[in-house]
Amino acid sequence: MDITERRAKLREALIDAADEAIGRDGLSALKARALAEAAGCAVGAIYNVFPDLDALIYEVNARTLKRLDATLGAGLPADDPEAAMQALALGYHRFSRADSRHWRAVFAHQIPDGAVPPDWYLGLVGRLFRHIEEPLATLLPHLDGQIRQSLARTLFSAVHGIVSIGLEEKLGSTPDEIIARGLKLMVRAWVAGLPVATAPRPAIRP
Amino acid sequence: MDITERRAKLREALIDAADEAIGRDGLSALKARALAEAAGCAVGAIYNVFPDLDALIYEVNARTLKRLDATLGAGLPADDPEAAMQALALGYHRFSRADSRHWRAVFAHQIPDGAVPPDWYLGLVGRLFRHIEEPLATLLPHLDGQIRQSLARTLFSAVHGIVSIGLEEKLGSTPDEIIARGLKLMVRAWVAGLPVATAPRPAIRP
Known part of the structure; x- marks a missing residue:
């Protein structure tokens, strides 16, 4: 899996995690740390695929x-x-x-x-x-x-x-x-x- | 000034401070510490006159x-x-x-x-x-x-x-x-x- 593919997979995994978190607890409960954990990446890695949490939202x-x-x-x-x-x-x-x-x-x-x-x-x-x-x-x-x-x-x-x-x-x-x-x-x-x-x-x- | 009067004054001062803070910075910027400072009381004193910040809002x-x-x-x-x-x-x-x-x-x-x-x-x-x-x-x-x-x-x-x-x-x-x-x-x-x-x-x- 090359780097573009890996980034695309992480991106999708983060959107899935955020989608689920918002559906469960609402927007205000969305936290970078919990998202990273759910997507299996470091917190910093979120910002390799999204400029900020707004873009993810x-x-x-x-x-x-x-x-x-x-x-x-x-x-x-x-x-x-x-x-x-x-x-x-x-x-x-x-x-x-x-x-x-x-x-x-x-x-x-x-x-x-x-x-x-x-x-x-x-x-x-x-x-x-x-x-x-x-x-x-x-x-x-x-x-x-x-x-x-x-x-x-x-x-x-x-x-x-x-x-x-x-x-x-x-x-x-x-x-x-x-x-x-x-x-x-x-x-x-x-x-x-x-x-x-x-x-x-x-x-x-x- | 008896205690009832003092409480009423503090209550009014806190509403004034919250009113001004919301008008200036919006609801999300409302913080107990800043309110207490503006009203000239301890943070804990807020909760002598209001059960919680919701009541003040x-x-x-x-x-x-x-x-x-x-x-x-x-x-x-x-x-x-x-x-x-x-x-x-x-x-x-x-x-x-x-x-x-x-x-x-x-x-x-x-x-x-x-x-x-x-x-x-x-x-x-x-x-x-x-x-x-x-x-x-x-x-x-x-x-x-x-x-x-x-x-x-x-x-x-x-x-x-x-x-x-x-x-x-x-x-x-x-x-x-x-x-x-x-x-x-x-x-x-x-x-x-x-x-x-x-x-x-x-x-x-x-």
Whole structure:
């Protein structure tokens, strides 16, 4: 096994170890020493394959985003935007509950002030929004593509807010079935209201 | 000065010190030793007036919630639900930017598993939602009070999601004017769509 191969193996072993540790104990419990032990290397060797722990955390969070992407994209009805948007919102809610430690790690990961995530990572985030863009294109066929993109991000953020605030014990947590009911109502309101809200404003009549 | 008075003074001094430290460096920089120094007491004396640092953080976050409450409640038009909801959403966005370290601390404060916030704190959170309940009552006069309460919480969470995801550098941050545009569009969609989505379903015609 040459050095490139060995590095690739160590890299994979460290991502596996971090993935498992985050799934078990959450992001805040991630420690270099324990990772090195689990991957069978010296602590210093971590920094031969990753510039810092942030880079390793992006790899784990990328796996989470890919799982989320696969879950959200499965079996969406192509011709019913309300059903598709409802399936997306409820699917996001379920994912956040079923794999909550990984899901929280995506948002809890604090990067240093001024740091920006790698482009490949932002690409994965952007791919998530395309699931919402598709039903939006059916619902709002007149909408400019860039505005649709931005609206997809807004809707995703709103759903994320409903799902994550519902989980916040310190704001008084909300039972899952009430959150699901809120999400369904919100999707119904969007399907009824977005065509009105995004319609070109009629010119003032003479 | 008797002991009750001294305790009350120390309590206030510690809340002041924590409030200032969070506003300056954020929640994660809060340390008992620095707090004690700023308040002019021994580290152990903190625990004579607070059971733990969490209790102190609730006090600081309560001040933040009260400032937010005062900001959101100021000058809302009573008879125009769209204008009121728009003012609330944009007011929340502005507050999150103007006092971002305090605002983040409300959500970043991690409480131990199974712990619940004190009732007086949850009361302050609940009071925030009443600002949204008022325009909702104008917009949706037929709605049952409990459903309106739950809807107000859902709308607050959606706005929070749009505001906070927009701030997340690691998901690709969004310029403030795009977030504001997203919030306005969302409020327009809600005003158009919520009456439809919450209307009693018509009985199937024979």
